[in-house]
Amino acid sequence: MTAQLIDGNVVARRLQDDIQQQAAAFEEKHGYPPGLGVILVGADPASQMYVRMKRRACKRVGLHSAAIELPEDATQEEVLAAVQQFNEDSKIHGILVQLPMPDQIDEEAVLSAVSLDKDVDGFHPVNIGALAMKGRTPTFTPATPTGCMVLIEEAGIDPSGKQAVVLGRSNIVGLPVALMLNEANATVTICHSRTPDASSYIREADILVAAIGKPNYVKANWLKPGVVIIDVGTNKVDDPSAEKGYQWVGDVDFEGAKDIAGAITIVPGGVGPMTITMLLSNTLKAAHRLAEG
Numbered sequence: 001m002t003a004q005l006i007d008g009n010v011v012a013r014r015l016q017d018d019i020q021q022q023a024a025a026f027e028e029k030h031g032y033p034p035g036l037g038v039i040l041v042g043a044d045p046a047s048q049m050y051v052r053m054k055r056r057a058c059k060r061v062g063l064h065s066a067a068i069e070l071p072e073d074a075t076q077e078e079v080l081a082a083v084q085q086f087n088e089d090s091k092i093h094g095i096l097v098q099l100p101m102p103d104q105i106d107e108e109a110v111l112s113a114v115s116l117d118k119d120v121d122g123f124h125p126v127n128i129g130a131l132a133m134k135g136r137t138p139t140f141t142p143a144t145p146t147g148c149m150v151l152i153e154e155a156g157i158d159p160s161g162k163q164a165v166v167l168g169r170s171n172i173v174g175l176p177v178a179l180m181l182n183e184a185n186a187t188v189t190i191c192h193s194r195t196p197d198a199s200s201y202i203r204e205a206d207i208l209v210a211a212i213g214k215p216n217y218v219k220a221n222w223l224k225p226g227v228v229i230i231d232v233g234t235n236k237v238d239d240p241s242a243e244k245g246y247q248w249v250g251d252v253d254f255e256g257a258k259d260i261a262g263a264i265t266i267v268p269g270g271v272g273p274m275t276i277t278m279l280l281s282n283t284l285k286a287a288h289r290l291a292e293g
């Protein structure tokens with residue numbers, strides 16, 4: 001074991017303590033707390049759990065939260081009406097549309113309808129566009145990628161001049177984290193399902209962000225000694241010997257990697273708690289912007 005373990009729970013707790021104090025100061029000054037509006041369409045158990053975790057976190061740090069829950073067969077108009085309701089609600093400063101949404105919903109249209117001032121998920125095309133462009137700064141950046149960047153910083157790593165490899169190109173993690181690493185002056189390679197041999201790129205990586213959702217996909221013998229690994233993968237894997245009958249496994253072979261990497265996040269307890277913390281932080285920021293300009 002040589003790698004520094006990056007514990008997202010510890011970092012998240014510290015940041016949430018700070019958010020709690022700032023939220024209390026905000027409420028003291030304005031007479032109402034920062035508020036998050038969550039829109040959940042359908043009854044997917046994982047999505048329901050994430051929404052519950054986010055609302056519980058709001059409560060813990062003194063943020064108001066409200067939820068609009070719509071049935072699996074909700075129409076586009078109903079989802080847009082929910083967005084509009086939160087857009088117009090002065091007690092709501094941040095809006096989160098839980099993804100994925102059912103197939104009949106046009107996701108881009110819904111995300112584009114979120115007020116730019118309340119886009120705490122950072123998924124509005126204007127915010128993603130500003131993230132991608134030089135000299136433009138998004139108002140909000142997406143929670144999971146921002147959490148990854150904070151953990152890299154916490155590990156004492158400056159991405160500037162480093163080779164960074166991102167596994168995965170999803171709209172919510174892979175693509176934006178690659179843009180953020182680029183912004184931080186890393187040389188960024190994105191590997192995805194059509195990359196013939198991702199291992200050849202991974203071998204050169206000083207920073208590896210894995211977000212493909214394949215348990216233990218990255219093998220220890222692909223790693224450059226000292227690499228900093230941010231493992232976004234949270235894969236539920238059956239394990240009869242575990243108490244619950246399953247365990248959470250990252251995209252990287254943790255047991256092998258911890259003897260080679262310079263630093264590595266733990267799973268669970270790495271990126272997951274940071275995702276929630278960054279959402280809280282963005283909601284606080286949104287409240288300040290809306291209340292104080």
Ligand SMILES: Nc1nc(=O)c2c([nH]1)NC[C@@H]1CN(c3ccc(C(=O)N[C@@H](CCC(=O)O)C(=O)O)cc3)C=[N+]21
Binds near residue numbers: 100143144270274
């Ligand atoms: N609009 C939108 N914004 C999101 O931010 C968003 C989303 N949609 N859809 C789904 C994903 C997933 N997500 C997670 C949040 C916390 C943990 C988390 O805290 N996980 C714990 C483990 C949880 C457990 O114990 O079950 C951990 O990694 O330690 C994981 C995943 C946010 N998402």
Ligand SMILES: [Mg+2]
Binds near residue numbers: 130132133135136137
């Ligand atoms: Mg930019």
